[in-house]
Amino acid sequence: MTFRAKQSVRRFILGTAALACACAGTLSAAAAPANLAYDKPAPTINPKLTALSKAMQPKVYKVSNRVYVAVGYGDANSTMVIGDDGLIIIDTTESLTSGRAVEAEFRKISKLPVKGIIYTHHHMDHLGGAAAFVQPQDAMSGKVTVISQADTMKLLASSETAKANPLFTRDIMTARFAYMFGAYLPKGPEGVVNNGTGPAMVAGPVGLVPxxxxxxxxxxxxxAGVRLHIVRTPGETDDAISVWMPDLKMLATGDLLMGETFPNLYTLRGAEIRNPITWYRSIDRVRAFPAxxxxxxxxxxxxxxxxxASVLTNHxxxxxxVHDQAVRLMNKGYGPDELAAAISQLPPHLRDDPYLAQFYGSVSSSVRQxxxxxxxxxxxxxTTLNLLPPKDRAQRNLALMGGEAHVVAEAQKALAARDYRWVADMLTDVIRVNPSNMNARKLKAQALRxxxxxxxxxxxxxxxxTSAxxxxxxxxxxxxxxxxxxxxPQARVAQFNAMPGRAIIGLFAPRLQAERTLDVHxxxxxxxxxxxxxAGIEIRRGIAEVYTQAPPSPDFTVSTTKAALARLAAGDTTLAHLIESNAxxxxxxxxxxxxxxxxxDPPLKDWSDLHFTTR
Incomplete structure (x- = not known):
């Protein structure tokens, strides 16, 4: 990793730690043994989700005399391997709060010093608690070995290796993330039950060790005397690794297998498909080990x-x-809706595997993507090459269907018949034409609930x-x-400040208000x-061209710091304010x-302004 990349990672770590410390109501380590998932039965919860929550009760499982795994202390697990003179920790949960809770439980089993940390990929729920187990200076000195795939820190600290820059769509992605993980819902029978892969994300300071x-x-x-054979196994992420310990006959797969669930080949928050062929070939790679x-x-x-062998093979x-049958039906002319109807479940022998319930990943969502x-x-x-605008089509459909009042009356009948999908479908046009029709909105909300x-x-x-x-x-x-x-806002500033200056400037291009600049150069x-x-930006008649070096003959030159530029890009300040404050x-x-x-355009201040059901 270059010196500049290391500096970016350090800025990211410090920034995320500072912002996480500001979170209110963080869970203390002493409170961690309580189930973070909602595990009480209720008529408003699918019984299978309740059963999954009960399985998330915090517990350290003894895998063998030298391997223990902590489940339920955070969204992700942490594994302890006992070596001859030290410990190896594989994944560290999402925060120092959850990491410390795990570390306290592990210390009841072994007092040996931690000699190694392994991050299976760059998602924060796997590496945010590392400093609960080791001191960062011990990693910097080489006293502790901290292992990751070569691209992990680059993927964490910036978006330079991404095919499509996720920071371009940060506003809409954050809003979708909130809907997907129930950020606006209470924990309980009418809200969040669990995360599908884990009980909940535990708030607290981030303790990432590079x-x-x-x-x-x-x-x-x-x-610590333990032989490790580590292999790259891309699946959910491109930087994923799995760890084979031949002397212990133990295999740790990170998120190559995402827990007791079908994997999220597609995630509702939005992303490209996680390549299914790459994913199952990665599993084949570790199936070769006699674990x-x-x-x-x-x-x-x-x-x-x-x-x-059964869990790996079935996964x-x-x-x-899912991939092959979707492709087979595509070749027969099936579209995404038809695929979702035809392939919504796995065949019985896979559907009934307890590690393949659709708690997190969804078969129907996967085939659509x-x-x-x-x-x-x-x-x-x-017909779809030049459709009428959505609102215009909705108005015409309503006229054919007898108008708003008639559709709402039919929706009430369908609701009484428990035909909930049809209720939600037929009322979509009513709400699109008349978002203030609260009768229609409440009926659709009942159906969605x-x-x-x-x-x-x-x-x-x-x-x-959330949509209800x-x-x-x-x-x-x-x-x-x-x-x-x-x-x-602090998180956005910290994330941007971890990026190279030229990359921060690049974030402005897709925010250009083209309609205002058609005559600007x-x-x-x-x-x-x-x-x-x-670096610089040239606005040229509705286009913002970004220069990664000094642009030729600029009309204006702004001298500032990268930290101030990060605040400007994050919407935390304005150029006028930076000038007035001598920044x-x-x-x-x-x-x-x-x-x-x-x-x-400035970034959104409030992601709840982005609605998906009342547009």
Whole structure:
């Protein structure tokens, strides 16, 4: 990793730690043994979700005499391997709060010092608690070995390796994330039950310790006398790794298997398809190991050679089944809706596997996204090449259906008949034409609530119930402390400040208000004194071209720091305020520079302003 990349990672760590400390109502380590999931039966919860919650009761499972896994102390698990003279920790949960709770339980079993940390991939629920187990200076000195895949820190700290920059869509993605994880819902029988893969994310300061040993494709290393064969196994993420310990006959797969659930080949918050062929081939790679113990980073471990083989084989077979059967039906002309109707369940022998319930991933969502990954949006009917605008179509449909009042009356009948999907469907046009029709909105909300109560998929349940709340006109207020920290303005500043200056400047381009700049042709340069970066933006008739070096002949030059630029990009300040506070200077016309920056949309201040059901 370059010096600049290391500096970016350190800034990211410090920033996320600072913002997480500001979270209110964090869970203390002493309180961790209480179940973080809602585990009481209720008529408003699918019994399978309740059973899953009960399985998430915090507990340290003894896998073998030298391997223990802590389940339920945070969203992800943490595994302890006892070596000859030290411990190896595989994944560390999401925060110091949850990490300390796990560390306290592990210390009841072994007092040996931690000699190694392994991050299975870059998602924060796997690495945010590392400093509960080791001191960062011990990793920097090499006293403790901290291992990750070569791209893990780059993926965590910035978006330079992403195919599509996720920060371009941060506003809408954060809003969708809130719906998916139930950030606006209370925990309980009419709200969040669990996360599908784990009980809940535990708020608290982040204690990430940067790695000092990187894996490209494979790594053989011995720590505390334990031989480790580490292999890259991309699936949910491209940087995923699995750990095989031949002397212990133990395999740790991270999120290659996502727990007691079908994997999320597609996630409702939005993403490209996680390549199913790559995923099941990665599982095939670890199936070659004669494992007798299988430890996952979500869910309970699998013990016994036959059980481990069955879990691995069924998981890869489920992924291949969904992919291959979707492709087979695509070749018969099926579109995404038809695929979802035809392939909503796995075959019985896979459906009944307790590690393949659709708690987190969804078969029907996966086949829809598979269609999009192969063909894009167009299904072949040229009618859709130039459709009427949605509201216009809705108005005409309503006229054919007898008007709003008639449709609402029919919806009431369908609701009484418990035909909830049809109720939600028929009222969509009414609400699109007349969002103030509260009768229609409340009827649709009732239907969505019933669909949510019956759902086994935690993400779908949360989305149904949040949309019902939106339809009823209730304010969408964050109920989740962890999400409150992630969605805070400080989090956005910390994330942007971890990026190179030229990458921060690149975030402005897709925010340009093209309609205001069709006759504008100006260039602004940024000179960043702390990082040494020089870059700029040229607005050219509705397009913002980003220069990763000093642009030629700029009309304005803004001299500032990268930290101030991060605040500007995050909407935490304005150019005028930076100038007035002596945090920036302008060479050229100051008013012209301020007008130039006003052409870019600021980020959203409140993600609850983005509604999905009342548009």
């Amino acid at each position: 790695p000092n040993k990187l894996v490209d494709d494979t790594l053989d290393v011995t720590i 007798e113990y299988l430890v996952l980073s979500h869910g309970r471990p699998a013990l016994g050679r036959d059980k481990v 890869r077979d489920a992924i291949q089944y 598979l269609y999009a990954s192969y063909f894009g949006w167009f299904e072949g009917d040229p 019933q669909l949510g109560y019956a759902e086994v998929n935690a993400n779908a349940r949360n989305w149904y119930l 709340q939106e339809l009823e006109g209730a304010p969408l207020q964050i109920q989740n402390d962890w999400f409150r920290g992630v969605a805070s 100006k260039t602004l340069a940024f000179v960043l004194s702390d990082s040494g970066d020089q 920036a200077t302008v060479q050229g016309d100051r008013q012209g520079a301020e007008t130039f920056m006003s052409y870019f």
